[in-house]
Amino acid sequence: MRKLKLIWDFHGPDAIKIAQHHEIHLKEYIQLEKLDITITGFETISNVHALAYLVVDEANMKPIRDALKPHRGQVYG
Structure with missing residues (x-):
């Protein structure tokens, strides 16, 4: 199963x-x-x-994405 990295970016000092x-x-x-x-x-x-991130199985991504609202995502691995 493919894994996805959900990412939150932070900028500034x-x-x-x-x-x-x-x-x-x-x-x-x-x-x-x-x-x-x-x-x-x-x-x-x-x-x-x-950035901060967590890695989820693609099948479980949507509810986590909708709840946590990452800035972006990418395939992990």
Whole structure:
């Protein structure tokens, strides 16, 4: 099954801290909803651009996308 990476982008001088904090909220959502998602993270693109993400099975993507409203997505792997 194909996996998709749902991505939230953050820009500005606090982007890295915000992305790190957003990952905490993603993990809380996973736990609250009892989802079988094990891959989350954040990446620093530059000193003013960072992102947080989680990886979902394509079949389960739509309800998570609709609830969390990621900025974009891409095929994972």
